[in-house]
Amino acid sequence: xxxxxxxxxxxxxxxxxxxxxxxxxxxxxxxxxxxxxxxxxxxxxxxxxxxxxxxxxxxxxxxxxxxxxxxxxxxxxxxxxxxxxxxxxxxxxxxxxxxxxxxxxxxxxxxxxxxxxxxxxxxxxxxxxxxxxxxxxxxxxxxxxxxxxxxxxxxxxxxxxxxxxxxxxxxxxxxxxxxxxxxxxxxxxxxxxxxxxxxxxxxxxxxxxxxxxxxxxxxxxxxxxxxxxxxxxxxxxxxxxxxxxxxxxxxxxxx
Ligand code: PGA
Numbered sequence: 001x002x003x004x005x006x007x008x009x010x011x012x013x014x015x016x017x018x019x020x021x022x023x024x025x026x027x028x029x030x031x032x033x034x035x036x037x038x039x040x041x042x043x044x045x046x047x048x049x050x051x052x053x054x055x056x057x058x059x060x061x062x063x064x065x066x067x068x069x070x071x072x073x074x075x076x077x078x079x080x081x082x083x084x085x086x087x088x089x090x091x092x093x094x095x096x097x098x099x100x101x102x103x104x105x106x107x108x109x110x111x112x113x114x115x116x117x118x119x120x121x122x123x124x125x126x127x128x129x130x131x132x133x134x135x136x137x138x139x140x141x142x143x144x145x146x147x148x149x150x151x152x153x154x155x156x157x158x159x160x161x162x163x164x165x166x167x168x169x170x171x172x173x174x175x176x177x178x179x180x181x182x183x184x185x186x187x188x189x190x191x192x193x194x195x196x197x198x199x200x201x202x203x204x205x206x207x208x209x210x211x212x213x214x215x216x217x218x219x220x221x222x223x224x225x226x227x228x229x230x231x232x233x234x235x236x237x238x239x240x241x242x243x244x245x246x247x248x249x250x251x252x253x254x255x
Pocket of ligand 1: 009168172173174175212213214215233234235236237
């Protein structure tokens with residue numbers, strides 16, 4: 001049984017300790033009973049220590065939105081894995097569409113970071129997704145397959161089981177509506193098929209695939225009913241504790 005995930009990158013939406021106080025305290029308190037879920041928050045780097053003080057002792061984890069592709073050395077402005085470990089991070093988001101678009105991150109960078117993250121015992125969230133034009137021109141599946149293969153390139157079956165794959169179609173990020181539950185289920189089952197073909201059925205059965213891109217309560221309810229959707233990556237529509245908690249509650253097992 002794959003444990004359901006609800007996570008939340010704050011991108012550059014939550015930018016002061018005071019904003020962290022309000023959002024994180026609220027989320028922590030409202031999701032206290034949701035222990036069957038794996039919940040974690042991803043703030044900007046400098047806010048990680050403050051967030052960790054609020055979440056310490058709760059079942060909610062935290063992590064980073066990015067990480068260097070090397071473990072130490074002359075990489076001005078980068079943050080290495082050991083610093084994240086020192087700050088109690090358990091998760092690292094890797095290769096988000098905005099990182100690929102604005103910071104030219106390549107599939108090879110993503111692969112390096114995924115490996116490094118695993119080496120340091122953290123969980124990588126490897127992001128994949130097609131652009132609008134790739135989808136329209138019928139190249140979406142090829143793009144997603146390539147990104148998935150690169151993200152997992154050179155990993156053992158045991159390592160793949162620890163990775164969280166995040167499907168975020170570029171055309172669904174920052175929009176009024178995200179992708180439909182039917183479409184996401186189709187892509188997630190395709191991704192699981194790619195993992196099965198390349199890395200075996202055990203890895204494919206265990207790897208968790210979550211969806212992000214304009215997730216809101218109404219869409220979350222539909223998404224979480226699908227077999228291959230193992231969780232949600234919340235964004236702008238979860239920037240209030242009660243909104244996040246309501247989205248998270250859709251991932252709880254129903255009788
Ligand atoms: P959004 O962000 O919900 O604001 O579209 C989602 C994401 O990019 O993870």
